[in-house]
Amino acid sequence: MEKTSTDAFPSTMNSSEKQETVCIFGTGDFGRSLALKMLQCDYSIVFGSRNPQKSSLLPNGAEVLSYSEAAQKSDIIIIAVHREHYEFLKELTEVLKGKILVDISNNLKINQYPESNAEYLVQLVPGAHVVKAFNTISAWALQSGALDANRQVFVCGNDSKAKQRVMDIVRTLGLTPLDQGSLMAAKEIENYPLQLFPMWKFPFYLSAILCVFFFFYCVIRDIIYPYVNGKKDSTFRLAISIPNRIFPIAALTLLALVYLPGVTAAILQLYRGTKYRRFPDWLDHWLLCRKQLGLAALGFAFLHVLYTLVIPIRYYVRWTLKNRTITQATAKTEDPFSTSTAWLNDSYIALGILGFFLFVLLGITSLPSVSNMVNWREFRFVQPTPWCMAERDSSVLRVSDGTFLQPT
Ligand SMILES: Cc1cc2nc3c(=O)[nH]c(=O)nc-3n(C[C@H](O)[C@H](O)[C@H](O)COP(=O)(O)OP(=O)(O)OC[C@H]3O[C@@H](n4cnc5c(N)ncnc54)[C@H](O)[C@@H]3O)c2cc1C
Ligand SMILES: NC(=O)C1=CN([C@@H]2O[C@H](COP(=O)(O)OP(=O)(O)OC[C@H]3O[C@@H](n4cnc5c(N)ncnc54)[C@H](OP(=O)(O)O)[C@@H]3O)[C@@H](O)[C@H]2O)C=CC1
Ligand code: HEM
Ligand SMILES: [Fe+3]
Structure with missing residues (x-):
C-alpha cells in the first residue's frame, strides 16, 4: 500500500x-x-x-x-x-x-x-x-x-x-x-x-441541599400555612412561584460562597502571619471549586430570569388582573395610579436586570478564552485577584494531591 x-x-x-x-x-x-x-x-x-x-x-x-x-x-x-x-x-x-x-x-x-x-x-x-x-x-x-x-x-x-x-x-x-x-x-x-467532573461534586450536593431546604421552607410558608389557616389550595405554586423563590435565593447563597473562601484564606494567612503554609484540605478544596460554585450560581440566576419572564402569561396572574378589573368595574371604583409604587416596581426590576448583567459579565470574564485576552489590570477591574488565573499560572505550584502551594 x-x-x-x-x-x-x-x-x-x-x-x-x-x-x-x-x-x-x-x-x-x-x-x-x-x-x-x-x-x-x-x-x-x-x-x-x-x-x-x-x-x-x-x-x-x-x-x-x-x-x-x-x-x-x-x-x-x-x-x-x-x-x-x-x-x-x-x-x-x-x-x-x-x-x-x-x-x-x-x-x-x-x-x-x-x-x-x-x-x-x-x-x-x-x-x-x-x-x-x-x-x-x-x-x-x-x-x-x-x-x-x-x-x-x-x-x-x-x-x-x-x-x-x-x-x-x-x-x-x-x-x-x-x-x-x-x-x-x-x-x-x-x-x-x-474522572467525571470531580470538582462539581461539592457544588452539586450543596445546590441540591440548598434547593431542598428552601423548597420545604417555601412549601410550609406558601402552601401548608394558607391551607391550614384558610383552607386555600395553593398547590399550583409548586410549578413556578416556589421555584422562582428558590432559584434567586440559591444563586445569591452560592455567589456568596464563591467569595467567602478567598476572604477566609486571607484571614487565615493574616492569623498565621505567613502565606507560605498550606491551607487546610477543606479550604483548599473549597477554593478549587469556586469556578463550579460560580457557574452553578449563574445557572440559578438564569433560571430565575426565565421563570420571571413567563409571569405575565401565567393563568393565575391573568385571572387575578381580569378579576380585579371586573370587580372594580362592577363596584364602579378606581385604583388610582401610584407614582411611588411605579418607581419602586421599576427600580426593583431594573436592579434585577442590572444584577443579572453583572452576573453574566463575571461569568464571561472567567471563561479562559476571554480572560486570556484581557490584561491583568483589565481582569482585576471586573474581578478581584482571580484564583482561576492562579490555577493556570505556573507561579502557583500544584502538588501531586491536587492542592496548591503558594509561590515563594
Ligand atoms: C458567574 C461566575 C462564573 C465563574 N466562572 C469561573 C470560571 O469559569 N473559572 C474560574 O476559574 N472561576 C470562575 N468563577 C470564580 C471566580 O472567578 C473566582 O473564584 C473569584 O474571582 C475569586 O475571587 P476572590 O477575591 O474570592 O479570591 P482570590 O482573589 O483568589 O483570593 C482571595 C485571597 O486568597 C488568598 N490567595 C489567593 N490566591 C493566592 C495565591 N496564589 N497565593 C497566596 N494567597 C492567595 C489571598 O489572601 C487573597 O487575598 C466564577 C464566578 C462567578 C460568580
Ligand atoms: N487516541 C488518543 O487520543 C489517545 C490514546 N492514548 C493511548 O495510546 C495508545 C494507542 O492508542 P491509539 O493510537 O488511539 O490506538 P489505535 O488502536 O489507533 O492504535 C494502536 C496500535 O497498536 C499497535 N498494536 C500492537 N499490537 C497490537 C495488537 N495485538 N492488536 C492491535 N494493535 C496492536 C497497532 O500498530 P501496528 O499495526 O503498527 O502494529 C495499532 O495501530 C493506547 O494505549 C491509548 O490508551 C493515550 C492518550 C490519547
Ligand atoms: C432580568 C433580571 C431579573 C428580573 C426581571 C427579576 C425580577 C424579579 C421578580 C419579578 C421577582 C419577584 C418574583 C415573585 O415574587 O414571584 C424577583 C424576586 C427575586 N429576585 Fe429577581 N429578577 C432578575 C434578576 C435577579 C438576579 C440576577 C438576582 C440575584 C441573584 C435576583 C434576586 C431575586 C431575589 C432574591 C428575589 C426574591 C425571591 C423571593 O424571596 O421571593 N433577581 N425578581
Ligand atoms: Fe478557571
Missing part, C-alpha cells in the same frame, strides 16, 4: 539542529499524531509496527520497521499500543534492556486493573526504565494544536534521568511537563482522564 502524507508542516530546520531519534511502537491514531508533532519539532521518528509494509497514513519523513528493528534505532521508545496488546513486548526484553519506555496508555474504566499500566509494563520488561507521560493529551489535540486548555503533561517514573529526558521532549513539543514523582503516581495519572 502506498504511504499517504498527513504532514502539513514539513520540517524546515537545519539538519545540524536535528533532535535525537525517537522510536514509536504502534502506528495507530496516537502514534501517528505524536510522530507528526515530533517531526515538526525536528525529531527523527522510527515507527515499530507489526506490519511495516502495510502501515499507511504515516507522516512524511518517518521510517517504519519491525518492532525489534525499530527498538535498536533509539534508546527512547514510546509505546503507543493499548495495554491489552503489551504481551509482545516480553519477547523484546533483550532489545529493550536499559532503554526508556514511555507508557502513554489509558484505560476504559477507573481502576480497571489491579496495577497501573506503567507498572504492568515494568513487570513485562524488567530491564527497561519506564516513564508514564502524555496520557492526558489526546491525539486530536496533538494534531489540531488546540492545546490551550490543557498543555500539562503529567510525568512520573522511578529513574530520574529517564524522566528528565522525557520531560525535555515534552518541553520541546511546547507542552508543560509536571513531575508527579515515582511510578506509584501512574495509577492516579491514568485515572485522571476518566
Whole structure:
C-alpha cells in the first residue's frame, strides 16, 4: 500500500539542529499524531509496527520497521499500543534492556486493573526504565494544536534521568511537563482522564441541599400555612412561584460562597502571619471549586430570569388582573395610579436586570478564552485577584494531591 502524507508542516530546520531519534511502537491514531508533532519539532521518528509494509497514513519523513528493528534505532521508545496488546513486548526484553519506555496508555474504566499500566509494563520488561507521560493529551489535540486548555503533561517514573529526558521532549513539543514523582503516581495519572467532573461534586450536593431546604421552607410558608389557616389550595405554586423563590435565593447563597473562601484564606494567612503554609484540605478544596460554585450560581440566576419572564402569561396572574378589573368595574371604583409604587416596581426590576448583567459579565470574564485576552489590570477591574488565573499560572505550584502551594 502506498504511504499517504498527513504532514502539513514539513520540517524546515537545519539538519545540524536535528533532535535525537525517537522510536514509536504502534502506528495507530496516537502514534501517528505524536510522530507528526515530533517531526515538526525536528525529531527523527522510527515507527515499530507489526506490519511495516502495510502501515499507511504515516507522516512524511518517518521510517517504519519491525518492532525489534525499530527498538535498536533509539534508546527512547514510546509505546503507543493499548495495554491489552503489551504481551509482545516480553519477547523484546533483550532489545529493550536499559532503554526508556514511555507508557502513554489509558484505560476504559477507573481502576480497571489491579496495577497501573506503567507498572504492568515494568513487570513485562524488567530491564527497561519506564516513564508514564502524555496520557492526558489526546491525539486530536496533538494534531489540531488546540492545546490551550490543557498543555500539562503529567510525568512520573522511578529513574530520574529517564524522566528528565522525557520531560525535555515534552518541553520541546511546547507542552508543560509536571513531575508527579515515582511510578506509584501512574495509577492516579491514568485515572485522571476518566474522572467525571470531580470538582462539581461539592457544588452539586450543596445546590441540591440548598434547593431542598428552601423548597420545604417555601412549601410550609406558601402552601401548608394558607391551607391550614384558610383552607386555600395553593398547590399550583409548586410549578413556578416556589421555584422562582428558590432559584434567586440559591444563586445569591452560592455567589456568596464563591467569595467567602478567598476572604477566609486571607484571614487565615493574616492569623498565621505567613502565606507560605498550606491551607487546610477543606479550604483548599473549597477554593478549587469556586469556578463550579460560580457557574452553578449563574445557572440559578438564569433560571430565575426565565421563570420571571413567563409571569405575565401565567393563568393565575391573568385571572387575578381580569378579576380585579371586573370587580372594580362592577363596584364602579378606581385604583388610582401610584407614582411611588411605579418607581419602586421599576427600580426593583431594573436592579434585577442590572444584577443579572453583572452576573453574566463575571461569568464571561472567567471563561479562559476571554480572560486570556484581557490584561491583568483589565481582569482585576471586573474581578478581584482571580484564583482561576492562579490555577493556570505556573507561579502557583500544584502538588501531586491536587492542592496548591503558594509561590515563594
Ligand atoms: C458567574 C461566575 C462564573 C465563574 N466562572 C469561573 C470560571 O469559569 N473559572 C474560574 O476559574 N472561576 C470562575 N468563577 C470564580 C471566580 O472567578 C473566582 O473564584 C473569584 O474571582 C475569586 O475571587 P476572590 O477575591 O474570592 O479570591 P482570590 O482573589 O483568589 O483570593 C482571595 C485571597 O486568597 C488568598 N490567595 C489567593 N490566591 C493566592 C495565591 N496564589 N497565593 C497566596 N494567597 C492567595 C489571598 O489572601 C487573597 O487575598 C466564577 C464566578 C462567578 C460568580
Ligand atoms: N487516541 C488518543 O487520543 C489517545 C490514546 N492514548 C493511548 O495510546 C495508545 C494507542 O492508542 P491509539 O493510537 O488511539 O490506538 P489505535 O488502536 O489507533 O492504535 C494502536 C496500535 O497498536 C499497535 N498494536 C500492537 N499490537 C497490537 C495488537 N495485538 N492488536 C492491535 N494493535 C496492536 C497497532 O500498530 P501496528 O499495526 O503498527 O502494529 C495499532 O495501530 C493506547 O494505549 C491509548 O490508551 C493515550 C492518550 C490519547
Ligand atoms: C432580568 C433580571 C431579573 C428580573 C426581571 C427579576 C425580577 C424579579 C421578580 C419579578 C421577582 C419577584 C418574583 C415573585 O415574587 O414571584 C424577583 C424576586 C427575586 N429576585 Fe429577581 N429578577 C432578575 C434578576 C435577579 C438576579 C440576577 C438576582 C440575584 C441573584 C435576583 C434576586 C431575586 C431575589 C432574591 C428575589 C426574591 C425571591 C423571593 O424571596 O421571593 N433577581 N425578581
Ligand atoms: Fe478557571
